[in-house]
Amino acid sequence: MHHKMKAALVGGAALLATAAVLAGTLNQPEGPAAAETPRPAATVQTTLPGLVPASGEPELPGLQGAKPAMGRAVQVKGPFDDRFVLEQLAFAHAAASGSVRITSDVSDLLELEVLAGFYDKQGKLLGTGRYLHHAEEDGHSHSGPPSETEKFSIPVPANLRGKAVSAAVGVPVLVNE
The missing domain is CATH 2.60.40 (Immunoglobulin-like)
Incomplete structure (x- = not known):
């Protein structure tokens, strides 16, 4: 029985790994377009606290x-x-x-x-x-x-x-x- 549990766990892990690979490729284009399509790079969001975008005309205090x-x-x-x-x-x-x-x-x-x-x-x-x-x-x-x-x-x-x-x-x- 112990041998059957190990086999079940290994089979389950293999099934999860296969599902993850398939999920990652389902939305990818196929054929020549696949090589040309850039993959999204990680984005960096930058905020500058206290910086207010300019609005209206420039003024002179x-x-x-x-x-x-x-x-x-x-x-x-x-x-x-x-x-x-x-x-x-x-x-x-x-x-x-x-x-x-x-x-x-x-x-x-x-x-x-x-x-x-x-x-x-x-x-x-x-x-x-x-x-x-x-x-x-x-x-x-x-x-x-x-x-x-x-x-x-x-x-x-x-x-x-x-x-x-x-x-x-x-x-x-x-x-x-």
């Missing part, structure tokens, strides 16, 4: 506390201030304007965003406007040296005209080669 004098435009700090100089900043009742002169090495200005906050007489931030520059991907090479200065004008939004008396300006996006 300094706009909240800026209180430019009436009729003036001032610069607020941004993440790329070491790579450019804002020049000829001005505020007219219709727009904030000026130019961004790139001071870092540049072969082409790819992306530039200038953000302006508009303020009332009490220095309260009423709203914002943006100037966007996107490099054209036309596939043509440009002759001559790249331009290192980009002029901008950011109109006061229609709903703020007549209320906005000053502006604060900064650069939240700057990409150059």
Whole structure:
């Protein structure tokens, strides 16, 4: 009887091993496609605690506390201030304007965003406007040296005209080669 139990256990183990092999091959393609079909690799999931995906437009926290004098435009700090100089900043009742002169090495200005906050007489931030520059991907090479200065004008939004008396300006996006 002891011999029969051993045979039963060995037979059962062999049956389980055969079932496992068959289960692994049932969903596999046959023929030439089998060699071409990549088998799924082990995946690694990575999470970065506390990292929140970007949403909306880039902002400048300094706009909240800026209180430019009436009729003036001032610069607020941004993440790329070491790579450019804002020049000829001005505020007219219709727009904030000026130019961004790139001071870092540049072969082409790819992306530039200038953000302006508009303020009332009490220095309260009423709203914002943006100037966007996107490099054209036309596939043509440009002759001559790249331009290192980009002029901008950011109109006061229609709903703020007549209320906005000053502006604060900064650069939240700057990409150059």
